[in-house]
Amino acid sequence: MGIEFVQILPASGPRVPSDGAPAEQPRPATEAPETAENPAPTSGKLKTFYIETFGCQMNVHDSEKVAGTLIARGYRPVDNFEEADVVLYNTCSIREKAAQKVFSRLGTFKKGHRDNRKIIGVLGCVAQQEGDRFFERAPQVSLVCGSASYSKLPALLERLEAGNRRVTGLSLDTDECFETELTRRDNPFRAYVTIIEGCDKACSYCVVPMTRGPERSRASDKVLAECRRLVDAGYTEIQLLGQTVNSYKDPSPARLNFVELLTRVAEIPGVRRVRFTTSHPSDFTPEIVRALESDPVLCDHIHLPVQSGANPVLKRMLRTYTREGYLEKINCIHSAKRAISISTDIIVGFCGETEQDFEQTLSLLDVVQYDQIFSFKYSPRPNTAAGKWADDVPEEEKGTRLAILQDRQREIQFRRNQVLIGREFEVLVEGYQPRLQQAVGRTTGFAVW
Ligand code: SAH
Ligand code: SF4
Ligand code: F3S
16 A cells, blocks of 8 residues: 555554643753663552554554553553643644644644653654754653654653653664564554565655654564564565565565565465565666566565656656666556556645646656556655745646546546456455445555445
């Protein structure tokens, strides 16, 4: 599947957190080691936490790991922030709107902030981006921690319990991925497994390299061991995650490349489906398609974000490929021995995007015939190269282009879906839709049925 933007509120178990207590002097605590020397909180009653998540699958999965870490330390998850001793809010900064939501939501947590002992913490990409500034804008926050520092969370919470008023975990210079003893997964069938953190590309519009730090791959033996444990625990589907998942470079002596790792995961006895997201077109190789062709456990779906169909725009975006180069990769997927569904991400109204450029994006939809697109209006972001350029496509025009693009895609999908009528597919049932009185699941191509 592609990058899906979600807001996850706790149901019955642990999730992502956010929220804290009042403060005085900001006191960075990034150096505090998180080791077995930092014991689980033992004082008094069992501590409770609430976690709420915005953003992409990587954020969702980080929240699962944070929840697992807290549970392993004796915390108990609760369903609403009012009841929680620790409220954590895992944030997304990809577009202005997402980032804006953070402060209004923190305002709500403040209302439930009846006693000063409640800890309100902000995690994720806005936390990393805003850092100490959170303490001024939202004084109820006492913990700010970016994704590269989650392994330090238990130590940070202990410092708060010990009387510190404000703590931060904002270092990005770690090559340690967030390994947890316990991950509390929300989906009982599909398990996310991070294989690469951060991003070394430098797309001119994007905050991710700043908010999640440089690219760090996880050792292949650790990835494989986690996948084996998941399959033993009954998960049927594994989704390998990374902002540029196919840029994976095994840091261990095994030196597996992405395709080798993918193949090894698919070979684990008992696994039914293996997916991966998100692939960067520049690192997308024909070997990935060959692997999918030869192993039906590898799902027949590739998410390959194009962003724009026009070369001048791609160049300004610093995407490192051209329309023609991208289409070569698409041709390779189209000519695979079995049908592989393709999805993408598109930004409309990027700096300097002309009518003709936009037409090129529309024509790309016709050529590729995507099964699904995720489309966004360009939103200038702080600390990015494009953030300093003129955001010269008017908001209204961006809206018009987005609507035209989505209409075009709707027509394409309608035609593509018509062809599927009457055919049978295996679906992994994920739930029940009471309104439709139907079970809901996904095909291996990630279509919802
Ligand atoms: N790593 C992935 C994308 C991560 S962000 C990749 O390289 O494709 C998910 C999507 O959000 C991006 O693909 C892009 O389409 C969109 N996006 C990122 N920054 C944006 C911005 N400043 N404005 C609008 N959309 C943006
Ligand atoms: Fe952002 Fe580009 Fe990295 Fe994707 S590849 S996360 S769009 S900088
Ligand atoms: Fe993901 Fe949003 Fe951060 S898309 S990487 S949570 S900025």
